[in-house]
Amino acid sequence: MRDSARAAVRAIGRAAPAAAAVGLLLAFNAAFTPGFFDLAVADGRLAGSLVDVVNRGAVVALLALGMALVIATGGVDLSVGAVMAIAGATAATLVAQHGASPWAAIAGALAVGAAAGAFNGALVAGAGVQPIVATLVLMVAGRGAAQLLTGGQIVTFNDPVLNFIDGGFVAGVPMPVLIAAGALALGLALTRGTALGLFVEATGDNERAARLAGVRVRAVKAAAYVLCGVAASVAGLLAASDIRAADANNAGLYLELDAILAAVLGGTALRGGRFSLVGAVLGALFIQGLTTTLYLHDVSPNATLAVKAGAVLAVCLAVSERVRAWVGRK
Amino acid sequence: MVDALPLLEARGLVKVYPGVRALDGADFTLRAGEVHALMGENGAGKSTLIKALTGALAPDAGEVRLGGRVIRPRSPVEAQRLGISTVYQEVNLAPNLSLAENLLLGRQPRRLGLIDRRAVRRRAEAIMAGLGVRADVGRPLGSLPIAVQQMAAIGRALDLDARVLVLDEPTSSLDAEETARLFGAVRSLAARGMGVVFITHFIGQVYEVCARVTVMRGGRVVAVRDAGGLPRLELVALMLGVSMEEARAIERAHARAGSSAEVALRARGLRRGRVGPIDLDLRRGGALGLAGLLGSGRTETARMIAGADRHESGRVEIDGRSVPTSPPRRAIAAGVALCPEDRKAEAIVPGLSVRENIALAVQARQGWWRPIGRRAQRNLAERFVRSLRIATPGVEKPAGELSGGNQQKVVLARWLAAEPRVLLLDEPTRGIDVGAKAEIERLVGDLCARGVAVLFISSEVEEVGRVCDRVLVLRDGRAAGELSGEGVTVAAVMRLIAGEGERA
Known part of the structure; x- marks a missing residue:
């Protein structure tokens, strides 16, 4: 019994830096941002700064979920931003140019995301290409493919189902919040409800040992990239729905970096092994919360990036074992 | 021959690391024109001695003389300039550069201040031809066979006008034919007056190319002998530090296999690289020991059976049916489990x-x-x-x-x-304390009692004798003989390791 308590503490411990960062951010806002915690229900819709943070953080949270899995296998996926663009372009062109039903468009976008993940997985697990190089291929080529789909134009659409993905509410809760929460629940069920999480961690921590123990390490890696691709395509649907258009040039641009940051803040070891999906989502919420807080305090957009970088540096130093040991000695 | 001038001489070398005297007053003499084997188990001090000779580390005491003059090289580069070249086990050249560039790196012939590519090529071809190797010197080194890469390392040493060449386990990644070619080159170098120090774990190779043998144990030189006057058994006894009396005392014939239990796993003709073909049977409730020196093929055999490495030919049968063993999960599905040698890298x-x-x-x-x-x-x-x-x-x-x-x-x-029905244990007791060791040995007995077939690999001959009812001894990648029942004794195992059994 005490053991399981210890295991729980350990699991939470991995996500602790991200949780602490989110906590600090909330404390700051409690002190200095009037009305930050106010929740209002207008037209049967939940509104307020907190809701806004979760709502806008959903895209990075989705990416971070997939990224945490991939990083845990000892890899990294730089192509998630480009996959967002392809997924958005796929859905938009299917609806706007081919008159497809929105459901077919969604299915198409998800399938494209899975295919992109399978491509990455084949390169990394099958051909043994370095993950950074392998996913760099799609990071660059993927955006080009998205532009081919859209013919270089911004393809707009106005479809009630697609619009609902980002703009809709269910029981007063914004759809992105529900989608991110659903993805987290699904991810937890998939990794902790089955042995997939154990295999992912064993593969990332000591691949040769995992193989000798009978784990299908290639299949595990490929699965992580496929799941990451699917998560990225959902994020792409959210981004496209937000602006009711597919913008192949800008959709998801640089978001792979936010996703990696969120996963690492969330306690996933960059060299592979242990991961935390809850931590990844908390990491994403921290990043978005920081942006929103700066916005609420009228910090100029030019200075925002610098402040963000400073905050991230502080959190990373707090996570660093060497720095902790150094502080501990003082 | 007897009065040949010492080319390289080390006197009273001492190197102390915290807790270990890696070199404890070691003397070493290399004559011009001889191939000299440096033998010893792991930790005997061979590599420390080599490092002291080649400037990779500074000895705490003692001196090194080259051609009668005291030298104190502070780096391998400096030693190289003095005429001592070293070829390490791992080829440490640049794989992306061409063979010719590797041979002449930093010393390319120039014309009008630019590298004369044609002259580089000609010179490189001449060097390789001198070693009896035909290879396209324009190709990237990494794309050439390991043997050619080894030769390139030797060729580079040669072109530096080396007087002493140190070969640290040069044959560990070569097949029989490549080894033969390397030996040909080494012999011709010695014939030209170069002194060659040869480090190897393969005892057979010592007798093939070396004129004299220096045996080290515990940081000291325990014997310097002519290879011709040193029987294999004695060489092994010297390396392992076991008395010859003990070795000679028991001259019992190999006892015939007493166990008639059913065979759980049968391996036939397993082969990979320079190891094999190997046949072995693992019986239900029996423990088969796999003995031999480092590099004799023990680990490779276990890994082939468990599918950790794919065997190139041969087959593994379980209950009479041939089963695929690679990747390992297939072997596991068939009931075969491997505890690998390198716990940190491959198990935990x-x-x-x-x-x-x-x-x-x-x-x-x-x-x-x-x-x-x-x-x-x-x-x-x-x-x-x-x-x-x-x-x-x-x-x-x-x-x-x-x-x-x-x-x-x-x-x-x-x-x-x-x-599992078959458990392969590769050095399960290495690096662990005595108590845990005894428990693991006991555990093997329990497993056998429950009908598991065990393969037990250990460098400690005594331990193999304690744990196993049969022992298969490997030498240079082949089975050298099998002992069972009463016949499993330290001396008998050692005799097989040394290869005396063949001659008797």
């Missing part, structure tokens, strides 16, 4: 808990969609923590934080939990 998953490490193989066999519940995993792990007396505060402790012996027990528990 340091970040996962003791519980997860123990459950890993069982879970992998069940597949990812049929998870073993946390409570079931805990019960399983706690059972083995108790029965193997794994010292850990709890099963949720990361396995990487346990001591070496306890990590080894965790790995054993992983396989015991999977209830």
Whole structure:
């Protein structure tokens, strides 16, 4: 019994830096941002700064979920931003140019995301290409493919189902919040409800040992990239729905970096092994919360990036074992 | 010949590391024109001696003379300039540069200040031809066979006008034919007056190319002999530090196999690289020891059986049916489990808990969609923590934080939990304390009593004798002989390791 308590503490411990960062951010806002915690229900819709943070953080949270899995296998996926663009372009062109039903468009976008993940997985697990190089291929080529789909134009659409993905509410809760929460629940069920999480961690921590123990390490890696691709395509649907258009040039641009940051803040070891999906989502919420807080305090957009970088540096130093040991000695 | 001038001479070399005297007053003499073997088990001080001779480390005491003059090289480069070239086991040249560039790097012939590519090519071809190797010198070194790469390293040493050439296990990655070519080159170099120091684990090769042998043990030189006057058995006895009396005392013939138990696993003609073909039978309830010097093919044999490395030819039969063993999960499905030699790199998953490490193989066999519940995993792990007396505060402790012996027990528990029919243990007691060692030896007995077929590899001949009812001795990648029952004695095993049995 005490053991399981210890295991729980350990699991939470991995996500602790991200949780602490989110906590600090909330404390700051409690002190200095009037009305930050106010929740209002207008037209049967939940509104307020907190809701806004979760709502806008959903895209990075989705990416971070997939990224945490991939990083845990000892890899990294730089192509998630480009996959967002392809997924958005796929859905938009299917609806706007081919008159497809929105459901077919969604299915198409998800399938494209899975295919992109399978491509990455084949390169990394099958051909043994370095993950950074392998996913760099799609990071660059993927955006080009998205532009081919859209013919270089911004393809707009106005479809009630697609619009609902980002703009809709269910029981007063914004759809992105529900989608991110659903993805987290699904991810937890998939990794902790089955042995997939154990295999992912064993593969990332000591691949040769995992193989000798009978784990299908290639299949595990490929699965992580496929799941990451699917998560990225959902994020792409959210981004496209937000602006009711597919913008192949800008959709998801640089978001792979936010996703990696969120996963690492969330306690996933960059060299592979242990991961935390809850931590990844908390990491994403921290990043978005920081942006929103700066916005609420009228910090100029030019200075925002610098402040963000400073905050991230502080959190990373707090996570660093060497720095902790150094502080501990003082 | 007898009065040949010492070319390289070391006197009273001492090197002390915290807790170890790696070199304890070692003397070494190399004559011009001889190939001189430097022998000893791991940790005997061979590599420390070589490093002291080649400037890779500075000895605490003693002196090195080259051609009568005292030298104190402070780096391998400096030693090279003095005429001492070293070729390491791992070829340390630039794989992306061409063979010619590697041979002449930094000394390319120039014309009008630019590198004269044609002259480089001609010179490189001449060097390689001098070694009896025909190879396209324009190709990137990395694309050429390892043997050619080794030759390139030697060629580079040669072109530097080296007087002394040190070859540190040059043949460990070569096949028989490549080895023969290398030896041809070495002989012709010696004939030209170069002194060659040859380090190897293959005893057969010593007699093939070396005129004299220096044997080291515990940082000291225990013997310097002419190879012709040193029987294999004596050489091995010197290396292992066992008395010849003991070795000679028991001259019993090989006892015939007493056990008639059914064969659980039969391997026929297993072969990979320079190891094989190897035949062996593992019997239900029996422990077969695999003995031999380092590099004799023990580990490779176990890895082929378990599918850790794919065998190039031959087959593995279980209950008379040929089964695929690679990748390892297929071998596991057939009931074969391997505890690999390198626990850290290939067995323990340091970040996962003791519980997860123990459950890993069982879970992998069940597949990812049929998870073993946390409570079931805990019960399983706690059972083995108790029965193997794994010292850990709890099963949720990361396995990487346990001591070496306890990590080894965790790995054993992983396989015991999977209830294999055949268990291959590669050096399961290395680097762990005496208590844990005795427990693991006892455990092998228990497993046999339960009908498991065990293959047990250990460098300690005594241990193999204690644990196993049969012993297969490997030498230079082949079976040298099998002992069983009464015939399993330290002396008999050593005689086979040394290869005396063949001559008798």
